[in-house]
């Protein structure tokens with residue numbers, strides 16, 4: 473079993489600092505048996521908490537992420553076999569395939585033959601009887617499609633960045649051109665190594681943070697980050713195509729044909745995603761869990777500012793502590809020299 477989750481190319485992942493966050497939790501001598509990871513994303517916090525023997529509830533607004541939570545957090549024992557992986561990557565005569573991706577996304581994100589393979593793999597996934605195996609295979613497909621995308625994102629129709637024959641000073645052409653089936657198989661074998669049981673009943677949920685009905689001794693809050701400068705690209709824009717794959721049988725009814733990237737509108741929400749409402753949403757979430765231990769991940773130069781955020785904490789929790797993590801990655805990037813990660817520990821008074 474692996475100790476830290478693999479690199480996943482997901483915006484805002486806390487993979488690089490998860491051990492620092494856990495050290496802070498230990499230094500603070502926080503006592504808790506259960507955790508709720510409200511904005512779960514790649515599951516780094518949930519996975520660490522699972523490793524540490526806690527009962528874990530993973531949550532994310534997107535179904536594709538909750539499938540990752542199901543594969544890694546809720547799943548204690550199921551693994552993909554060689555036979556499963558062969559089944560997933562074969563076109564079967566007895567299945568009548570639809571070609572929703574190939575028919576609707578020509579020249580947008582992937583090459584034609586890749587779109588067809590994506591259609592086939594998803595529908596093979598849906599044939600698997602075990603929901604855990606389905607979730608694991610979906611994980612592999614999400615990683616495969618992300619790795620092959622310029623900027624690891626679906627917010628632009630920009631397949632031409634891959635196909636144009638020009639000299640590039642950016643991106644990773646080698647990853648974009650990786651064989652889709654081989655990459656998918658590799659991710660299937662990879663995820664098997666991350667499955668383990670901590671003998672707790674862990675679960676994966678798929679709700680918006682403000683409507684989540686779950687609770688736990690400790691709540692980890694890592695909301696979308698809205699930079700004070702520039703326009704905000706929300707999670708839905710970045711990853712809507714993965715949400716489409718997670719809802720394969722329905723998604724064609726939700727395609728917005730007015731957008732050149734044919735955004736799929738499933739689970740699009742403004743909650744925690746607009747400059748206008750983020751402060752109010754943060755107030756609501758802090759109030760909701762005011763009697764729990766809260767770990768709040770943040771960055772400076774955002775909306776709200778750290779000072780405004782601390783003002784909100786003061787409204788609901790008397791005691792909080794601020795930790796600043798100077799991240800190696802940001803130190804290398806000159807324009808973001810002063811950008812750093814913040815971790816707040818809030819205890820109920």
Ligand SMILES: C[S@@+](CC[C@H](N)C(=O)[O-])C[C@H]1O[C@@H](n2cnc3c(N)ncnc32)[C@H](O)[C@@H]1O
Nearest residue numbers: 484485486511512513514516533680681694743
């Ligand atoms: C900063 S990322 C969390 C990253 C995560 N801690 C990790 O290490 O991968 C924020 C996450 O919140 C999710 N999200 C966005 N709006 C949400 C909402 N209203 N409720 C729940 N999750 C939301 C996004 O899908 C994204 O995965």
